[in-house]
Amino acid sequence: MTEKHxxxxxxxxxxxxxxxxxxxxxxxxxxxxxxxxxGVLVSHIPFLTSLQVGEMRYxxxxxxxxxxxxxxxxEVSNNKMTILADAAxxxxxxxxxxxxxxxxxxxxxxxxxxxxxxxDFARAEAALRRAIAxxxxxxxxxx
Amino acid sequence: MATLKDIxxxxxxxxxxxxxxxxxxxxxxxxxxxxxxxxENFEPYARKFSEVLGNxxxxxxxxxxxxxxxxxxxxxxxxxxxxxxxxxxxxxxxNLINRAEKLLKQKQAAGLEVDLxxxxxxGRDFFRRKPYAINAEHIGVLGRVEIGLVNNIANSxxxxxxxxxxxxxxEVYLVYARFLxxxxxxxxxxxxxxxxxxxxxxTAQFGPTLEYLCEPSAASLxxxxxxxxxxxxxxxxxxxxxxxxxxxxxxxxxNATKNCNEMVQNLTLVYNKARQAAITKxxxxxxxxxxxxx
Numbered sequence: 482m483t484e485k486h487x488x489x490x491x492x493x494x495x496x497x498x499x500x501x502x503x504x505x506x507x508x509x510x511x512x513x514x515x516x517x518x519x520g521v522l523v524s525h526i527p528f529l530t531s532l533q534v535g536e537m538r539y540x541x542x543x544x545x546x547x548x549x550x551x552x553x554x555x556e557v558s559n560n561k562m563t564i565l566a567d568a569a570x571x572x573x574x575x576x577x578x579x580x581x582x583x584x585x586x587x588x589x590x591x592x593x594x595x596x597x598x599x600x601d602f603a604r605a606e607a608a609l610r611r612a613i614a615x616x617x618x619x620x621x622x623x624x
Numbered sequence: 625m626a627t628l629k630d631i632x633x634x635x636x637x638x639x640x641x642x643x644x645x646x647x648x649x650x651x652x653x654x655x656x657x658x659x660x661x662x663x664e665n666f667e668p669y670a671r672k673f674s675e676v677l678g679n680x681x682x683x684x685x686x687x688x689x690x691x692x693x694x695x696x697x698x699x700x701x702x703x704x705x706x707x708x709x710x711x712x713x714x715x716x717x718x719n720l721i722n723r724a725e726k727l728l729k730q731k732q733a734a735g736l737e738v739d740l741x742x743x744x745x746x747g748r749d750f751f752r753r754k755p756y757a758i759n760a761e762h763i764g765v766l767g768r769v770e771i772g773l774v775n776n777i778a779n780s781x782x783x784x785x786x787x788x789x790x791x792x793x794x795e796v797y798l799v800y801a802r803f804l805x806x807x808x809x810x811x812x813x814x815x816x817x818x819x820x821x822x823x824x825x826x827t828a829q830f831g832p833t834l835e836y837l838c839e840p841s842a843a844s845l846x847x848x849x850x851x852x853x854x855x856x857x858x859x860x861x862x863x864x865x866x867x868x869x870x871x872x873x874x875x876x877x878x879n880a881t882k883n884c885n886e887m888v889q890n891l892t893l894v895y896n897k898a899r900q901a902a903i904t905k906x907x908x909x910x911x912x913x914x915x916x917x918x
Binding site: 494496497498499500501514515516519526527528529530531554556558563565567568 | 662666672673676680771775835838845848849856859
């Protein structure tokens, strides 16, 4: 695979602390950057950005795949795109029940955070965003 | 002199102990494989991370972020001690505890205030009886570590480091077991805060430094990356300590099994001697009785 991407193809690697989620030669990869969604094609210039919580997509031929990404950052260099994220899951691996529960919990915490100083608003909000993104990615597939 | 029956009972007991130590050895071996696999899976993430961080920090002024700046006056330090939750792994935990205590004493001798964060039950149990302030403890997390928990721990240190209100923590050290090989695990100390950026010489081996196009900007990326850097170090320490624990337990249980074998051998010798003595004594009695009848 490493040989292949040298001959003018884009290698996508999605890595989390616990494992390598994707390692594939792709035609295009689209990821949610902090300054908006961006697409990467072959021969992209060296590029570095932080990522938002959200959905990333990549296409091989006519097959399009989607992934949930919990923030992190992306690096592109030498026709290789590396995404480092705390969590990355394809739609079929998302536990929808768990995401729904965590959305409820996060909603409550965000509501309480306005009154209670002890609750970290930023953290509760981040948890809520992750839950919403997971739910929307998982349920799109099922329709 | 123990009777024959006593010796037999003792042999039985040692044999049973041997069964247990051998089983524990095998369990540790299986867990060790799992822990090593986790370490291997983390490797690509850690490598890429330090590569990117090294690249960025080579292009930025070192005082770009408060997490990078040493405090002008260091008054209070925090030591994070990572140990296992369970014993029966030889001197593994004691080595870590001694290393942490040495560091604490050294800092106290220099007139600094110290506090302690304990990850793992063994370290907590030891230092609970000592006159050090334990500011937080995390029990039962080694071996099932998640990046979410690690981020929370890292954030609590960052908060304590940056906070305006007393008590501010001016430096954070982490004591963990570094896994060198199956036979060798050493306690190691790393400085978590203030952050020392990855060594230039180390990152240079990945080829010439690339001029990245950065979004939003190199400086703000750095601000995102630095707290993550602490998480990566803590996560790595978790995996190393877990692997070391299993390796240490494997070695000590292997030793215990060997010692059991030796004991069984020695006891069997004693048993045979005693049996022989008993037979000889009986024979003497019979011969003596027969003589008397003549």
